[in-house]
Amino acid sequence: MRIKPDGADLLDTVATVLRDDILPALPAEKHYALRMTLNALGIARRQLQAGDAAEEVEYESLQVLLDQEGSHEEVTRGFADLIRAGGVDDDAALQRMLWSLTAQRVSESAPRYFLQEGLSQEEQAE
Amino acid sequence: MSPEDIARLEHWLADKTGEQITIGAVKALSGGAIQENWAADIQCGDELIKAVIRCDAASAVGDSLTRAQEFALLKAAYAVGVTVPGPLWQGDAAVLGRDFFIMRRAAGTAAGHRLVRDKTLAADRPALVRQVGREMARIHSITPPREDLAFLTPPAVHPALLFVQESRAFLDQYHSAFPGLEWGLRWLETHLPTQEPLCLVHRDFRTGNYMVDEQGLTAVLDWEFTTWSQPLEDLGWFCARCWRFGQLDAALAAGGMGPREALFEGYREISGRQVTEQDVYYWEVFAHVRWAMIAIKQGERHISGQEPSLELALTAHIVPELELHILAMTGLKPDS
The missing domain is CATH 3.90.1200.10 (Aminoglycoside phosphotransferase (APH), C-terminal lobe)
Incomplete structure (x- = not known):
């Protein structure tokens, strides 16, 4: 059993220090580097917080929907190949899968997109 | 850009233009991931030219143009009235050890x-x-x-x-x-x-x-x-x-x-x-x-x-x- 605070908490706390204490003290030409740092910390924190649950759900859904076995990489590749061949053009269930798989990536890499586009929590996860 | 690089550039430009050349105020500009840009003031005879020297970066992406090709494009665009930095001289890789060209320096900001x-x-x-x-x-x-x-x-x-x-x-x-x-x-x-x-x-x-x-x-x-x-x-x-x-x-x-x-x-x-x-x-x-x-x-x-x-x-x-x-x-x- 790991002790608390966990890694996600620490990254969040580090980000607060960088944003509130360090950023105002930096010369303007270093702000971009710190903003990149904060962005990267945010991605790492969200991945830690999310854990592997969503990844596993996605993996299982892909196997069932595609009726394909193999590693997560292999079924993702299988999905990509099916899309390329036109197999998702008219399939609503697979289209929903495509949206939710992509939205899951966005929720870790760039969640501001949902806010900017006015997408609800439900549409994010679908 | 090293003092030796600048001396070689001066020599090369003097040969090319037949003018007395002095290059000063050389300063790195933020470039892309593909090339390096240097600001330089080039005294060319009586004219002071505010210029940019555009070189290949150490690591270049395969599918982009060479500097010589980019220079040809700049000239073509300039000729039809596109607002581009005036193209000046196409470089020779022997001078700086990599491809480059020199153009006029436009004023303003791009960020x-x-x-x-x-x-x-x-x-x-x-x-x-x-x-x-x-x-x-x-x-x-x-x-x-x-x-x-x-x-x-x-x-x-x-x-x-x-x-x-x-x-x-x-x-x-x-x-x-x-x-x-x-x-x-x-x-x-x-x-x-x-x-x-x-x-x-x-x-x-x-x-x-x-x-x-x-x-x-x-x-x-x-x-x-x-x-x-x-x-x-x-x-x-x-x-x-x-x-x-x-x-x-x-x-x-x-x-x-x-x-x-x-x-x-x-x-x-x-x-x-x-x-x-x-x-x-x-x-x-x-x-x-x-x-x-x-x-x-x-x-x-x-x-x-x-x-x-x-x-x-x-x-x-x-x-x-x-x-x-x-x-x-x-x-x-x-x-x-």
Whole structure:
């Protein structure tokens, strides 16, 4: 059993220090580097917080929907190949899968997109 | 740039111009990932030339143009009245150990994040966007065949289809699959617009790649992706959501700077062609797919260990947002 605070908490706390204490003290030409740092910390924190649950759900859904076995990489590749061949053009269930798989990536890499586009929590996860 | 480099440059330019040459105030400028830029004041006989020396960077991306080719493009664009830094001298790799050229230095700033916020720069934004439209129309007035641009190969198939084919070939050998991009490529393939005659297309004309001062646009930069393609590609690239620097209001759809209508109006002034938002929609989707493909390649330079960089690492994380927007633009958003 790991002790608390966990890694996600620490990254969040580090980000607060960088944003509130360090950023105002930096010369303007270093702000971009710190903003990149904060962005990267945010991605790492969200991945830690999310854990592997969503990844596993996605993996299982892909196997069932595609009726394909193999590693997560292999079924993702299988999905990509099916899309390329036109197999998702008219399939609503697979289209929903495509949206939710992509939205899951966005929720870790760039969640501001949902806010900017006015997408609800439900549409994010679908 | 070392003192030895500068001395070699002075010697070379003196030979080339027959004038007394002194080079001073040499300073590194922020360049792209592909090349290095140096500001320099060149005393050439009686004339003081504020110049930029543009060199290949140590690590260059394979599919961009050489500096010699970029110089030829700059001359071609200059000749039809595109606002570009005046081309001066084409370099010789023997001088600096790598390819370079020298051009006049335009005044102003290019930084996209600053341009969209600092309204003292090009205060009349619709006028700026109209000018962008005029610049694009002038670029598109250059058509193949052109002996001076023979290094640009006209595509054998529809330029968008060529992009789809090349992207798929890349993704097939890449370590990760991108279902969202595959959907985008499929959509681009099945919605291919009728092919128009080829013309010169800048292919990276967006906010961040042109310079602006208080009065307006002072230079169109970054010609290393330019090739023969479809004219509307440039308009779509300029208007794509991913190049608006967070300015998502429809009234700022053209590069985060102004309305699409102003861009189309400027374009019509020179080309005589009235473009509509619907005409450009395909090329906005195309822009997102193309930027995502470039972002994957940039991210891979970090992932592979070839060039560890936070900026490149974060570029890989732009891809999901681009993919989701491609899905949204092509009818996959829930309840749309």
